[in-house]
Amino acid sequence: MAARRSGARDKRAQREDMPAGSGPSLSRERIVAVAVELLDAHGADGLTMRGLADRLGAGAMSLYWHVGSKEQVFDLALDAVLEYRAPPPDEGGDWRGDVVHMLEDWRARMLRHPWSASLLPRRALGPNILHRLELLGSALSRAGVADAHLNVAIWSLWNFVMGATVTRASFEGARVDKDAAPPHLARPGEDHPTIQRSHLLLDDDWDGAFRKGLDLLLDGLVPRG
Amino acid sequence: MAARRSGARDKRAQREDMPAGSGPSLSRERIVAVAVELLDAHGADGLTMRGLADRLGAGAMSLYWHVGSKEQVFDLALDAVLEYRAPPPDEGGDWRGDVVHMLEDWRARMLRHPWSASLLPRRALGPNILHRLELLGSALSRAGVADAHLNVAIWSLWNFVMGATVTRASFEGARVDKDAAPPHLARPGEDHPTIQRSHLLLDDDWDGAFRKGLDLLLDGLVPRG
DNA sequence: ACCTGAACACCGTTCAAGT
DNA sequence: ACCTGAACACCGTTCAAGT
Numbered sequence: 001m002a003a004r005r006s007g008a009r010d011k012r013a014q015r016e017d018m019p020a021g022s023g024p025s026l027s028r029e030r031i032v033a034v035a036v037e038l039l040d041a042h043g044a045d046g047l048t049m050r051g052l053a054d055r056l057g058a059g060a061m062s063l064y065w066h067v068g069s070k071e072q073v074f075d076l077a078l079d080a081v082l083e084y085r086a087p088p089p090d091e092g093g094d095w096r097g098d099v100v101h102m103l104e105d106w107r108a109r110m111l112r113h114p115w116s117a118s119l120l121p122r123r124a125l126g127p128n129i130l131h132r133l134e135l136l137g138s139a140l141s142r143a144g145v146a147d148a149h150l151n152v153a154i155w156s157l158w159n160f161v162m163g164a165t166v167t168r169a170s171f172e173g174a175r176v177d178k179d180a181a182p183p184h185l186a187r188p189g190e191d192h193p194t195i196q197r198s199h200l201l202l203d204d205d206w207d208g209a210f211r212k213g214l215d216l217l218l219d220g221l222v223p224r225g
Numbered sequence: 226m227a228a229r230r231s232g233a234r235d236k237r238a239q240r241e242d243m244p245a246g247s248g249p250s251l252s253r254e255r256i257v258a259v260a261v262e263l264l265d266a267h268g269a270d271g272l273t274m275r276g277l278a279d280r281l282g283a284g285a286m287s288l289y290w291h292v293g294s295k296e297q298v299f300d301l302a303l304d305a306v307l308e309y310r311a312p313p314p315d316e317g318g319d320w321r322g323d324v325v326h327m328l329e330d331w332r333a334r335m336l337r338h339p340w341s342a343s344l345l346p347r348r349a350l351g352p353n354i355l356h357r358l359e360l361l362g363s364a365l366s367r368a369g370v371a372d373a374h375l376n377v378a379i380w381s382l383w384n385f386v387m388g389a390t391v392t393r394a395s396f397e398g399a400r401v402d403k404d405a406a407p408p409h410l411a412r413p414g415e416d417h418p419t420i421q422r423s424h425l426l427l428d429d430d431w432d433g434a435f436r437k438g439l440d441l442l443l444d445g446l447v448p449r450g
Numbered sequence: 451a452c453c454t455g456a457a458c459a460c461c462g463t464t465c466a467a468g469t
Numbered sequence: 470a471c472c473t474g475a476a477c478a479c480c481g482t483t484c485a486a487g488t
Contacts, residue, residue, distance in 0.1 A: 125395070133417075151425055160388060170350070191359070194359055197372065199376070220441055
């Protein structure tokens with residue numbers, strides 16, 4: 001839905017409505033959907049315009065009528081995965097629950113599509129990201145955060161979630177990645193007593209750590225009522 | 226220095242010492258150094274094995290004797306950029322200063338090499354990252370954080386910094402990126418009143434926001450003495 | 451309006467060979 | 470021990486052409 005929004009000068013004009021009975025011919029929606037499937041299956045490096053077209057039963061170059069470039073396919077796929085339909089506003093309700101829900105949904109989606117975490121740093125913020133930022137800001141505002149402190153509050157939460165998902169996805173990926181012993185996944189030896197003592201890298205309660213850190217941050221930003 | 230560490234089965238054996246007067250022939254160090262230059266100049270997509278070899282005055286394939294693959298060049302370049310020489314321990318000293326210094330150095334380095342932020346999510350954590358984590362943990366431990374809470378504290382700070390640099394680099398990149406109006410850099414219209422009111426996306430005091438958020442987080446994690 | 455194949459200008463990497 | 474060019478199996482994308 002939000003994936004429709006198009007750059008200034010696509011070859012395709014803003015289309016009217018689907019011609020009704022036209023079956024599953026090529027469309028931007030279908031392309032993006034299959035791209036997400038492929039990305040899920042083979043990762044960011046596994047996506048090929050030729051492969052994507054193949055999977056759609058189309059000639060290799062047919063995609064370019066619906067889509068400007070491979071870059072754009074990445075943009076659209078990322079944005080598609082980041083959509084968020086909030087539960088109804090629940091007037092005068094639980095701001096904290098709203099924030100936690102949205103951020104945990106963010107994290108869950110990114111982890112379900114690990115390529116999205118690796119793509120995110122390269123791409124600008126799309127409409128769905130913007131929407132989440134707005135939600136975050138308005139909830140914090142409702143919670144009583146003064147306008148002067150709003151930016152710091154938003155960024156602190158945002159950064160926490162971004163960092164958590166990116167780091168987690170990177171760790172996950174490292175384990176699957178290569179045949180060879182990854183040259184960079186050094187084990188914490190005697191050089192790293194604190195890490196070893198705290199079991200930092202062995203602790204696999206990522207979810208718990210995320211939730212605790214988030215609570216802590218929220219407490220700091222908005223003193224519990 | 227740290228970049229020397231090699232995967233299990235490189236074609237090159239662990240070398241003894243440089244043969245002294247052998248001039249600037251090819252070496253892993255030189256390859257990585259030039260790769261960083263090229264990455265700085267042209268971004269992650271601009272690095273080519275052929276181009277890298279060219280710039281080193283070598284035949285295209287000579288690199289493969291020193292390095293296993295392009296992937297490894299990325300790994301080594303990233304790790305090279307993330308090195309950290311801490312100021313001397315300053316026994317019994319200022320843990321908070323140590324933490325802030327290390328994290329601000331981290332952020333500064335990543336922003337000086339924007340490609341590093343975009344590469345990080347795809348790569349496992351190298352020895353230099355591990356070293357920074359150890360520093361962080363030991364400083365927090367010195368500050369009195371109990372072992373049971375150490376992981377949450379480390380991850381909270383880590384995530385904050387990761388998120389901040391990744392987000393910032395992504396914004397910076399978005400502005401330079403394309404010729405066309407980026408389809409995804411939607412402007413906050415009337416749909417996003419909170420963002421607009423808080424000037425979230427216009428505020429360019431990134432450094433200040435980073436520092437404030439960091440202080441806030443540290444206060445939450447380790448009550449000020 | 452929508453799709454196509456041939457062709458171009460690239461890639462990373464294998465390999466057999468040079469010194 | 471170190472470097473090389475030719476060659477392979479791919480890429481994304483342009484273009485002129487089909488329906």
